[in-house]
Amino acid sequence: MLTALLTLGALATLIGLVLGYAAIRFRVESDPIVIQIDKLLPQTQCGQCTYPGCRPYAEAIAAGEADINQCPPGGESTIQALADLLGLDPKPLNPEHGEHSEKTVVVIDEQVCIGCTLCIQACPVDAILGAPKQMHTVIEAECTGCDLCIPPCPVECIDIVPVRETITNWIWPLPGDTLAGTAGIARSEIEAH
Amino acid sequence: MASVTNTDSGDRGTASRFEHLDRFHGGLVLPGLHEMSTSLPISEAGIPPLLIIPLLQHIGETAECLVKAGEHVHKGQIIAAPKGRVSVPVHASSSGTVVAVEERPFPHPSGLSFPSVIIETDGRDEWDERRYTLPDYRQLSRVRLLDHIRAAGIVGLGGAGFPTQVKLSRDSDDRIELLVINGVECEPYISCDNMLLRERTREVIEGVRILQHILQPRDCVIAVEADMREAEAALRAAADSSINVISVPERYPSGGERQLIKLLTGREVPSQGFPSDMGIICQNVGTSAAVYRAIVRSHPLVSRIVTVTGGGVKQPRNLEVLIGTPFSYAVEASGGYKDDVDRLLMGGPMMGFAVSTDEVPVIKATNCILAVTREEMPPPEPPLPCIRCGKCTEVCPAELLPQQLYWYARSENLDAAQDYSLFDCIECGCCAYVCPSHIPLVQYYRHAKTEVWNNEKQRQASDIARERHRAHQERLERIKRERAERLARKKRAISGKDGARKDAKQAAIQAALDRVKKKKELEGITRRNVDNLTAEQAEKIREVDSRRQHKPPPGEH
16 A cells, blocks of 8 residues: 555656656747737738737737727638637627728829828838839739728829739639539630631 | 569669559549540641730749830740749740730630730741750750750640759759659540650650750659550650650559659659659650750740640641640641530640630640530539548549548638648549539639638738838837937037027126126115105105005016
8 A cells, every 4th residue: 555655656756757847848939929919910000900000909919908800801710710829709800990801902093193102101011112202103012901001192093902813813713603613514615616 | 573583683774673563542444535636647736827925834933024015036035034943934936026915815724814925927937046056965964954944944744834944953962763754644535645755756765865864863764554555666666775664554643643653663752742752753755855855956845736636626636836826726727616516625624624715825734625515525413412422532543531621621621621631632533523423522622722822822921011011110110219319419419509608698697687786786776856846746756655665576476
């Protein structure tokens, strides 16, 4: 009896020590929670969540000040990812902050632009190129579609356009509603000669 | 396993090494239908009036256009330069005038357009005089040969279109064990590799020799399908002892790179890995012939052999077609459409896709133009619910679980689909072919794959946006800080100069006040002109004086 107790006790102590040492020695450094949350946000920097950018919103979520359903550009998938990360229940997007829509970019009507630089100052990712009294233009690849440049424009020369579908970003449709797609189910009009 | 009577040659590459073929999981025995297009010899399709040459014809980055509308170009002239490592130049396929650089229909399942160079041909087909010519390739270094292969715009002609020089360049010095030249045309209808091997055996073999020179592989195999008997005989006659000609049984998809390697070596290419990780490099026979033409004849890749076939074509055959020739022109060169044609596909019936218009051009990856009738390829029956019969798993040559992938792809559970090796799917279509519920399985996988790629691209874009936003914030901070510093500096400078002046003024005022005070103290206050006052005036003065006494002095309010 005593031997058994001692043996088990000694084993428990030993294993405890080993595990305790391993926990310190092989500790996996994970990103702080703010960075993990920030990584899930779309980085549009649009401020629709009422915070001035994605990082401040991430900080607010981490501090428990903001809810996870305040990001319209991220939409359902971001809410789901945040819920998974934080162990919360996903909830629908809060309509106060806007509606989820497909990604857009802005273009400047170069005929109308007066070169006031106000949009350049408003752009959170420096995606607008120009100089005072010179024409401005949007670098499409860098535009996040935050639309923050639109209110300051005094001549309303900035338009929102959906991101163009090209063969490099095209997504195969799910079968069902459309008959386009694989050889087996495709039908095309051949102009009979 | 293949040691047989071959004891004297050790592990030297001889035919016996590959005599005993392994087998791969699944696959299907499909009707060949190759003979439909092999009765006529390869002929030239000719020069179409308009060539539409897309700026992207391979996997990788779009080439950068070098020509403008109105410019005259020669055959073989570079009209678009490669951008990035996985990219090759694009050449003019014939001489003529560039009439436009604009978006044109592109052979792609989406039916979307792509920027293309449109050349109005002059019919003279004049080669570019500035073309490079090479000395004997045996005297050239590997790097130099690879550069020429890239400059000739060569990409894999088997269908995927991966830049050949990327596939041939190696990072490590590990020896290439096996070079596989893939002539196994397993998909029904297609016969362009077969005809190439039959009619241009020497070009293929010479190309293989160049590839051998570049890679220095221990063994080299040219694989053909069992029903390509003429091609096999021609190859056996032309090949030397360093090249093994192997015939593999007819079983779709034995022409798939991974399946063929399994057949030949019994080894499996690891999931998400490449054959080169195992010291094996696989090239299509057409690519080999293109390498020969580029290195020996200095011809860049401006044409390829295309099978124009199907029940909807009057004279199914193989044509040598200039890159950029519209499908309609190639079909016309094969006798034109029959009246009952229903659909036009690029590629075979298993892995190809329907094109929306026959104005799309032949690109480097176009191995087959297939015009089918409704009887040949009836429209799909409406899909029924999955009955979990497991037939798809039995035929999957990649040994995946198609049913599982189907559920996850359908429910957009992309992480789970990737856990089930979505990206090891070669989209061969066997699962969908055997599915008794007619579920278009491959389309689900393609959807999931493109969705994953897009998400990945978006993630990269958001990383860049985060970085740019951070830089933006930092810049604003810096400007603010610098402005504040500048202001403070200015203030200091001004107050330094101003202060001295102010002090002097203050001192002067103070001195004046002090003088007055002193004077007052010395003299006291004397009233003047009070000698001849009337009683009334005296009364008023008294009144004022008394008021003054009651009123507190000015500064004490």
